[in-house]
Amino acid sequence: MSVISTVQGIVLKKIEYGDTSHIITLYTKQHGKLSAIIKGSRSSKSKMGNKVDVMNLVEIVLYRKQSREVQVISQVELLNPFSKIKEDLDKLKYATGMLELLLFLIPEDDVNERLFVGTVKALEKIDESEVPPINVFAKYLIFIIKETGYEIQLQYCTECNADLRKSDSFAFKPDQGILCSQCKNLYDFAEQIGKEHFDLLNCLNTKNYCVKFKRKTVEQIIGLLEKYLIYHIPEFKGIKSFHYY
Numbered sequence: 001m002s003v004i005s006t007v008q009g010i011v012l013k014k015i016e017y018g019d020t021s022h023i024i025t026l027y028t029k030q031h032g033k034l035s036a037i038i039k040g041s042r043s044s045k046s047k048m049g050n051k052v053d054v055m056n057l058v059e060i061v062l063y064r065k066q067s068r069e070v071q072v073i074s075q076v077e078l079l080n081p082f083s084k085i086k087e088d089l090d091k092l093k094y095a096t097g098m099l100e101l102l103l104f105l106i107p108e109d110d111v112n113e114r115l116f117v118g119t120v121k122a123l124e125k126i127d128e129s130e131v132p133p134i135n136v137f138a139k140y141l142i143f144i145i146k147e148t149g150y151e152i153q154l155q156y157c158t159e160c161n162a163d164l165r166k167s168d169s170f171a172f173k174p175d176q177g178i179l180c181s182q183c184k185n186l187y188d189f190a191e192q193i194g195k196e197h198f199d200l201l202n203c204l205n206t207k208n209y210c211v212k213f214k215r216k217t218v219e220q221i222i223g224l225l226e227k228y229l230i231y232h233i234p235e236f237k238g239i240k241s242f243h244y245y
């Protein structure tokens with residue numbers, strides 16, 4: 001038996017299916033990530049097709065069966081198309097990177113309301129504010145790493161447990177995290193980082209968007225966090241959309 005429910009979701013992926021339909025992948029508030037078919041959405045009479053474009057926040061009526069891989073959608077209401085993101089390449093680059101993280105890092109049916117709300121908030125921030133999208137993305141990256149259970153220890157050296165606030169130079173080891181100034185040369189593959197990188201990581205962990213940091217530093221932190229995720233999640237090969245923009 002199907003259960004009918006109204007759910008909110010962000011469209012992560014949209015593909016044509018058969019002659020008349022679409023299959024979309026949604027990250028939903030109520031059921032986590034799921035795939036669903038919208039029958040007839042490609043016909044010219046259908047009002048649903050373009051409401052389910054990638055990145056849109058939608059409310060849908062879902063016919064859901066646990067045993068079924070692809071669920072069925074009967075109605076779509078567009079809540080937010082994030083129009084300004086789609087008109088600006090820099091905004092689009094980082095917002096697309098966020099959707100990619102959800103596609104690759106979150107298992108199907110893993111319900112996490114906090115992650116859903118945080119994702120909508122980050123998309124709204126990129127869409128509506130003047131905060132550089134790269135800063136919103138870096139903050140989101142820290143957030144999703146925490147929500148998926150791989151939180152990086154920012155207080156103590158991952159090797160000797162020394163208080164990191166007493167260090168003035170550090171290294172980042174992709175399998176473990178941050179090393180203090182005493183331990184930073186122990187491993188060849190650990191990357192040397194400065195005080196500004198450490199301060200940025202701490203800042204991104206607060207409510208602040210850390211706009212006073214140099215774009216280059218933010219880029220380097222994103223690169224390190226990407227390596228950290230690649231190490232911990234074998235299926236993740238890095239953020240592909242960054243190479244398109």
Ligand SMILES: [Zn+2]
Nearest residue numbers: 157160180183
């Ligand atoms: Zn140490």
